[in-house]
Amino acid sequence: MSKKVRVRFAPSPTGGLHLGGMRTVLYNYLFAKKNGGDFIVRIEDTDQTRFVAGAEEYIFNCLEWAGLTPDESPLHGGAYGPYRQSERKPSYRQYAEQLIKDDYAYYAFDTPEDLEKMRQDFKTEQNPSPQYDHSIRMKMRNSLTLDDAEVKKLLNENVKHVVRIKMPTDETVSFTDIIRGEVNFDTNLVDDKVLLKADGMPTYHLAVVVDDYLMKITHAFRGEEWLSSAPVHVLLWKYLFGLENMPQWAHLPLILGPNGKLSKRDGAKYGFPVFAMNWLDAKTGELIEGFKEKGFLPEAFINLLALLGWNDGTDQEIFTKEELVEKFSMERVHSGGAKFDYEKAKWFNHEWIKRKEVRSMMSDIRLLLQEKGIVIENDIFLEKVIALVKDRCNLLTDFYEQSSFFFKSPEQYDLGAVKPKWNDAKQLFFAEVIRNFELSIDWKAHTLETNFKEIAAVNDLKPGELMLPLRIMLVGGKFGPGVFDIAEVLGKKETLSRITNGLNALTK
RNA sequence: GGCCCGUUCGUCUAAGGGUUAGGACACCACCCUUUCACGGUGGUGAUACGAGUUCGAAUCUCGUACGGGCUACCA
Numbered sequence: 001m002s003k004k005v006r007v008r009f010a011p012s013p014t015g016g017l018h019l020g021g022m023r024t025v026l027y028n029y030l031f032a033k034k035n036g037g038d039f040i041v042r043i044e045d046t047d048q049t050r051f052v053a054g055a056e057e058y059i060f061n062c063l064e065w066a067g068l069t070p071d072e073s074p075l076h077g078g079a080y081g082p083y084r085q086s087e088r089k090p091s092y093r094q095y096a097e098q099l100i101k102d103d104y105a106y107y108a109f110d111t112p113e114d115l116e117k118m119r120q121d122f123k124t125e126q127n128p129s130p131q132y133d134h135s136i137r138m139k140m141r142n143s144l145t146l147d148d149a150e151v152k153k154l155l156n157e158n159v160k161h162v163v164r165i166k167m168p169t170d171e172t173v174s175f176t177d178i179i180r181g182e183v184n185f186d187t188n189l190v191d192d193k194v195l196l197k198a199d200g201m202p203t204y205h206l207a208v209v210v211d212d213y214l215m216k217i218t219h220a221f222r223g224e225e226w227l228s229s230a231p232v233h234v235l236l237w238k239y240l241f242g243l244e245n246m247p248q249w250a251h252l253p254l255i256l257g258p259n260g261k262l263s264k265r266d267g268a269k270y271g272f273p274v275f276a277m278n279w280l281d282a283k284t285g286e287l288i289e290g291f292k293e294k295g296f297l298p299e300a301f302i303n304l305l306a307l308l309g310w311n312d313g314t315d316q317e318i319f320t321k322e323e324l325v326e327k328f329s330m331e332r333v334h335s336g337g338a339k340f341d342y343e344k345a346k347w348f349n350h351e352w353i354k355r356k357e358v359r360s361m362m363s364d365i366r367l368l369l370q371e372k373g374i375v376i377e378n379d380i381f382l383e384k385v386i387a388l389v390k391d392r393c394n395l396l397t398d399f400y401e402q403s404s405f406f407f408k409s410p411e412q413y414d415l416g417a418v419k420p421k422w423n424d425a426k427q428l429f430f431a432e433v434i435r436n437f438e439l440s441i442d443w444k445a446h447t448l449e450t451n452f453k454e455i456a457a458v459n460d461l462k463p464g465e466l467m468l469p470l471r472i473m474l475v476g477g478k479f480g481p482g483v484f485d486i487a488e489v490l491g492k493k494e495t496l497s498r499i500t501n502g503l504n505a506l507t508k
Numbered sequence: 509g510g511c512c513c514g515u516u517c518g519u520c521u522a523a524g525g526g527u528u529a530g531g532a533c534a535c536c537a538c539c540c541u542u543u544c545a546c547g548g549u550g551g552u553g554a555u556a557c558g559a560g561u562u563c564g565a566a567u568c569u570c571g572u573a574c575g576g577g578c579u580a581c582c583a
Binding site for chain 1: 509510511512513514515518519520521522523530531532533534541542543544545546547575576577578579580581582583
């Protein structure tokens with residue numbers, strides 16, 4: 001009987017959630033759902049100095065927007081809580097002490113100044129950043145160098161101390177990464193990482209192992225930046241819970257910006273968002289733009305994220321969430337980092353806008369237009385407008401410039417496109433069009449076009465020279481859907497009023 | 509500096525020893541469209557380099573170069 005699949009996303013609530021983080025969430029979610037497992041969100045808030053108010057709530061908002069709802073989390077509950085590491089504090093010390101008892105770890109009493117001195121003293125050209133490792137530890141103040149009585153005394157006096165792992169010498173730590181295959185590390189080159197900090201909080205290294213065990217995590221997926229510290233985690237599993245219980249690891253490749261690492265801070269300099277949703281940096285007061293507010297559909301967002309480093313082996317690129325769940329496999333995730341291409345991201349969104357039902361976008365677009373000061377009187381009209389312009393929009397926010405003229409008649413006309421060729425014959429033609437349209441019973445694009453062209457023929461005018469003027473009168477500029485489609489949606493009254501106004505502007 | 513990971517069109521990628529190295533975005537051309545888009549058709553464009561293994565290498569091995577990550581009492 002195989003264990004139920006349980007995976008976790010473990011962010012530290014220190015700021016906005018960027019593309020890489022969102023993709024880690026996605027892959028965790030897809031893997032869990034594909035295998036009938038649970039997707040857990042655990043908040044890694046063990047660094048009290050980096051706490052950022054609102055960051056946790058923000059993370060859950062992003063997940064909710066993207067449709068990646070956890071099965072267990074501080075917000076959604078679950079049987080393995082608490083899901084915030086700061087609330088799990090008591091259990092970590094016990095495991096750290098267990099390690100010390102088994103001679104896999106030790107107390108270290110070095111002050112920050114001692115550590116700084118060590119780094120200076122042992123710094124050489126060959127080794128610019130000396131580590132607290134097997135070659136150094138016997139020269140420091142810790143329970144390996146101090147005698148037992150002294151250690152006991154220091155502990156009794158509550159002298160500030162940490163617990164460090166005692167990395168073995170001359171061993172090779174190996175594990176199999178689902179994406180990368182076997183990875184090996186020489187333990188001589190790994191430092192004695194701090195497991196328990198002086199404030200009693202665990203570091204990530206201890207916490208991740210203990211909590212993954214306690215929460216029965218079967219597969220651990222995280223960013224590539226964790227690969228270097230994996231040997232520490234593997235060893236802790238071996239010492240504490242047994243390698244046979246260790247989750248299977250997969251280290252996801254990084255998502256890169258146009259020139260290297262995707263910086264969390266200023267997505268603005270790239271000209272595209274890096275966060276899932278708007279994030280207001282409380283310290284700087286700076287608002288960092290998100291994909292949601294930029295006008296991305298959640299369907300498109302997870303689709304493009306999924307394809308950044310994964311594909312199903314076919315040419316298919318557009319996937320619904322359900323299809324992704326069905327087809328996703330961690331083995332097919334690329335091992336190389338992927339440079340993010342905003343143009344392609346917009347293409348994904350365009351494809352989704354085209355596919356998506358008008359009605360399901362109505363409320364978002366209504367809100368968006370209202371924020372721009374557009375008054376929407378009735379939904380049937382809005383629905384027709386959206387249907388007419390949606391294929392021309394890459395972003396939801398494009399709906400404003402593509403459709404605003406439906407809601408307010410032109411205030412300015414692109415007269416340059418029309419006026420030079422304007423003459424009395426055209427003037428008379430449009431007067432006749434107004435009379436004809438006024439009598440029209442069947443206000444349909446096709447009928448209007450037929451009538452328009454018949455009048456042109458009778459007056460011996462070329463329709464081509466008349467349609468642009470009509471467009472300018474209705475729209476104001478040289479853009480938009482078919483001009484008679486516009487007239488149909490606008491309705492008789494509004495169309496005639498716009499032609500009349502346009503005519504006035506032209507003859508001025 | 510050390511360790512680890514990576515490297516196919518500009519970008520995302522397919523091809524797990526035998527293909528004219530395929531697709532998508534972007535770009536260009538043409539078509540459609542009496543607007544601008546959408547759309548359609550076609551085109552430019554890649555296996556980082558050097559050895560080796562093999563009848564045969566993008567694919568396996570080694571080296572070099574380049575890129576990235578880590579090298580905190582941060583995650």
